[in-house]
Amino acid sequence: STIIGDAVVRTLEFLGHTVIRQNHVGDWGTQFGMLLAYLEEQKAEEGERELSRELANLETFYRAAKQRFDESDTFADRARALVVKLQSGDDYCLNLWAEFNQVSLSHCQAIYDRLGVSLTPSDVRGESAYNDDLAQVVADLDSKGLLSESQGAQCVFMDAFKNKEGEPLPVIVRKADGGYLYATSDLAALRYRAGTLQADRMLYFVDQRQALHFQQMFTLAKLAGFVPEQTELAHMGFGTMNGPDGRPFKTRDGGTVKLVDLLDEAEQRAFALVQEKNPQLDEDELRTIARSVGIGAVKYADLSKNRSSDYIFNFEQMLSFEGNTAPYLLYAYTRVASVFRKAERDMASVSGDFLLNEDAEQALAARLVQFAEVLQNVADKGQPHLLSTYLYDVAGLFSSFYEHCPILSSEDEGIRNSRLKLAALTARTLKHGMELLGLSPLERM
Structure with a gap:
């Protein structure tokens, strides 16, 4: 969601739109009682220094907390009590919660920075931000005559959403025990974005499997008057990244694959690949290239596919210098840059008219002038793969042009300048397009 959303946001901003990023992290809810109880226990047992080291691996910390919750009734009771205290604004619980959040979000930000995406700490507005408005959301739904009670829970039934038996599907906004759900905070978030942020278009980059949920939220938000009728609400769903067996990607022992481990391996593989192709480069330059190629390859695997489709994760394919891959695009740009190095010319200094006599x-040229149209399509549809495909086409057409139309060796100065100008326009288009996708172009590889 971060990679795809970042590419669309960059494109929208380039086209002149004002875009407000909202990183809707899951920083509230019942699981925090369990984590707070475990954090409390560990502080008492291990002290601050050991605790900070343990929190460095949040996945392990969460699993340990879950194990305590499952095994100890006393711990589980304490966890449930802490949820109630947290939701009621208890200072002690809020301080523990804030500490956990700070550590958690710092890990997220480190990954964002490494990925080169444009999310910052100030873009975080998690579920917790809407906590104070949840009771009002339910009250407002009630005042508009939209609420019904079902088995003690407060629900909304809409005719547009029915199950296989033709019965209306409930949108539960408050459970029988008084607790709130994702639907409640999502409605509060929609109202905030429409009313406070004055958004006239909202794009949600969330797993495709949440499609029904968002259809219900968008319909209900307009029905309740939380969002103006003319506001565009769009769920930009995406598919799953699968392993060779076609199922969601897992480690050999069945666990979840961490993004940081994928990035480490991608950089290591890219380093070996580049070192093999250019052993004369010094290590610092090799590391810089490997970072751009490795991180770019992982990102481009998401960006080059139709976002709603599932795809098979394959390092060999992602890091290939052939086909629609990040290394291929990055290399295509360096080929153009090398032409100007050989010519000892600056790309911006080429003058003269375009003289386009050859088919290549x-x-x-015909593909290059479609850049603006492609960007508008990305902005309208939230589909970065349209830009990926376009850049791949441009790179392939430049390769054909380079092969069939001598540039520097052309004896006619007008044709030589025209071809240099076409090469410079190609370079600018490739570079700008890759930057909009969040890739880092290189001058040489």
């Missing part, structure tokens, strides 16, 4: 020149 005309084909490349």
Whole structure:
């Protein structure tokens, strides 16, 4: 969601839109009682220094907390009590919760920075931000005559959403025990974004499997008057990244694959690959190239596919210098840059008219002038793969142009300048397009 959303946001901003990023993290709810209880226990037993080291691996910390919750009734009771205290604004619980959040979000930010995405700490507005408005959301739904009670829970039934038996599906906004759900905070968030942020278009980059949920939320938000009728609400769903067996990607022992481990391996593989191709480069430059190629390859695997489709994760394919991959695009840009190094010319200094006599020149030029149209399509549809496909086409057409139309060796100065100008436009288009996708172009590989 972060990678795809970042590419669409960059494109929207380039086209002149004001975009407000909202990183809706799951920083509230029942699981925090369990985590707070475990955090409390560990502080008492191990002290601050050991605790900070343990919190460094949040996955392990969460599993340990869950195990305590499952095994100890006393611990589980304490966890449930802490949820109630947290939701009621208890200072002690809020301080523990804030500490856990700070550590958690610092890990997230480190990954965002490594990925080169544009999310910052100030873009975080998690579920907790809407806690004070949840009771009002339910009250407002009630005042509009939309609430019904079902088995003690407060629900909304809409005719547009029915199960297989033709019965209306409930949107539960408050459980029988008084607790609130995702639907409640999502409605509060929609109202905040429409009323406070004055958004006239909202794009939700969330798993495709949440499609029904968002259809219900968007319909209900407008029905309740939380969002103006003319506001565009769009769920930009995406598919799953699968392993070779076609199922969601797992480690050999069946656990979840961590993004940080994928990035480490991608950089290591890219380093070996680049070192093999250019052993004369010093290590610092090799590391810089490997970072751009490795991180770019992982990101481009998401960006080059139709976002709603599932895909098979394959390092060999992602890091290949052939086909629609990040290394291929990055290399295509370096080829153009090398032309200007050989010519000892600056790309911006080329002048003269375009003289497009050859088929390869005309084909490349015709595709280059479609850049603005492609970007508008990405902005309208939230589909970064449209830009990926376009850049791949441009790179392929430049390769054909380079092969069939001598640039530096052309004896006619007008044609030589025209071809240099076409090459410079290609380079600018590739570079700008890759930057909009969040890739880091290189001058040489």
